[in-house]
Amino acid sequence: MDHRIEKTNHAHTVILRGHFTFADNQLFRQLMNQLIEQKPKKVVFDFEHVTYIDSAALGMLLLLKERLEESSIGLVLARPKDHVAKMFNISKFETLFAIET
């Protein structure tokens, strides 16, 4: 998975691209620590270009949610499509996260 970060005064937007899986574990943890250090008010993860997500990656998002909440940083999961939207739906992520379509 590739990613880039766009920063504004209101939020940091992490734009993800490709397959988000267990293989991204280390990269994701580094990214999470980096975001916590920078302390933006809100973090938006943009899934528009993510074509596949596995259960391990869903777990990473749950960890992210917990860590950001501890640092009082807001989290939004934005624009999940097709397979990602389905996985969010099966796992009832709409009851756990703020999801913007």
Place this chain on the structure above:
Amino acid sequence: MLKILRPINANPSDPDLLLELRAYRERMESEIEQARQLQLVLLPNKGKLEALEASHQLAVSNFFQPATTLAGDSWDIWPLDERHIAFYMSDFTGHGVGSAIQSFRLNTLIAHASAYYFQPSELLGHLNHTLKRLLPAETFCTFFYGILDVEQGQLAYASAGAPCPYLFIHREQRCEALQDGGIPLGIVAENNYVTCYIAITQGDTLCLYSDALVESPSVNAPHISEHGLQEKLARIMQDASVTGQRLFMRALLKKLHALDGMQYEDDLTVTLITQL
């Protein structure tokens, strides 16, 4: 201490180091194989399934393929009394050693939760409560639990984020999707699980599967949606030339390319239960 744990400037062509590395690898392989055997022992064996088939007039078949040598998937089926059987299918996040250890843990929790066996939603609530306390934030478990009353012809079930099982209704020659349920186990402390009921009559077949069947991308097979699986399952069941449940399983896996030697990227479990 092993040389491989010593400073990283060790000479990679050192014969002693190579021997130690080989011995270390062999020991790890042996330990993982032992764990794999332990995991396989926990799954229902042929003798157990045949005894259930005879005592409760059921046909049960299963296909289990770990993505690596150890799996985060698990399932079991057992009699509660002379007319009820209970079964579950579980899937922890990820696969390999970490998921397998969680799977062992779940097996023990279920074995000690007999007070809840007749109340699916309460069993899920109990497991969720315990796993929420035990699991790290990034780990959760999808879970489906059912009780089949073979005399009344009724299935009571509850689901925690498990892939939607299908019931092939023989007399109507169609597949019905069972309602999905609550949040996977171990994520939130609150319980939101509900017991659902559906009639099952002679010849009806329940198909349970882990998400690898419909989610795992593979270069060897096209992606199959849940709707696609539902259609394929109905077509195979309607095919009069395919008789007997083991042939149904074989035809289903062939249709889904699982018998083409394809290694899925996640653990794969498929179980068929038919009321005879």
